[in-house]
Amino acid sequence: MSEIFGTDAYSPKEIADRVQAVGVAKARLPILSMVALGILAGGFIGLGANYFSIVTSDPALSVAVARVLGGLVFSLGLILVVIAGAELFTGNNLLVMAWVSRKITLGQMLRNLGVVFSANFVGAAGLAFIVLLSGQVVGEHAARAHAIAETKVALPFVEGFFRGVLCNILVCLAVWLAMAARTVSGKILAILFPISAFVAAGYEHCVANMYFIPLGLFMEMAGTVPPSESLSWMGLIQNLIPVTLGNLVGGAGMVGLVYYVIYERPTDQP
16 A cells, blocks of 8 residues: 555555564563663653643743643653653553564563553653752742642543543554654654644643652642642542553554554455
C-alpha cells in the first residue's frame, strides 16, 4: 500500500513495521536501562507539565488561548521522549502490535509496561519535588498548580476513564506520526498538533498526573498553599486507576490493535 501515499514520509505500512520492530527492542531492554529511561520519561513529561502550568497561570489569557498555548508548550514532554530517547508508558502501549504479531511474549510486554509505569512515577513525582524545592511555585503559578491537582482528584471514575481513552488515542497517534517523519523537525511538527489537541480538550494522561497531583500534595506539605480536603495520596491512586485503564484502552486497543488489523495481520493475499 506504500504506493498510495506519495510523500517523503514513511507510509502507514512502513510505520507499522517500524513500530513492531521498535516494540521488540523495547521489550528486550535490560532492566536497568528500562528503569533509567522510564525515570527520564517521567521527568520529561513533568517538564512539559511544569511549562504548561506556568504559561496557563497568566490570568490575562482567554480560556481558548490558554488551552491552545498550554497544549503547545506541554508538547515539550513528548518531544523530549521521542527525540532525546526515553521509555513512556502511554507510548509503549503500542507494544501490543509486537505481541499480537507474536514477536514478543505477553510476559515481555507486561514487564515493560509495569517497569516503565513505575519508573515514570518516580521521574514525574521526583521532578515535582525538585520544582517545589526550586522555589519557583509561588503566586499565580502556585494557585494554578494547586487548582490543577484538586481538579484531577475530583474527577469521577467514568469521566477519568474516557478522558484517558481519548488522551492516549492522540498520544499514540503522535508517536505514530513521529515514526513517519525522517527529520527532527518533522518529528516535532508531528507531535505538536495531537498533543496540543488532547491538552486543550482537557483529556487525562496518567504520567502527567504523576507530576500534577504530587506537586499539589508537596505544596501543601511545605505550607506553600492552604491544605485542601479533597487532595490526598489516596486521591492520586483513585485518579490513576481509571486514567491508566483508559490510556491502555485508547493506546493499545484503539490505535495499536486497529493498525495491526489493517496492516500486519496475516492474510491469504500475496
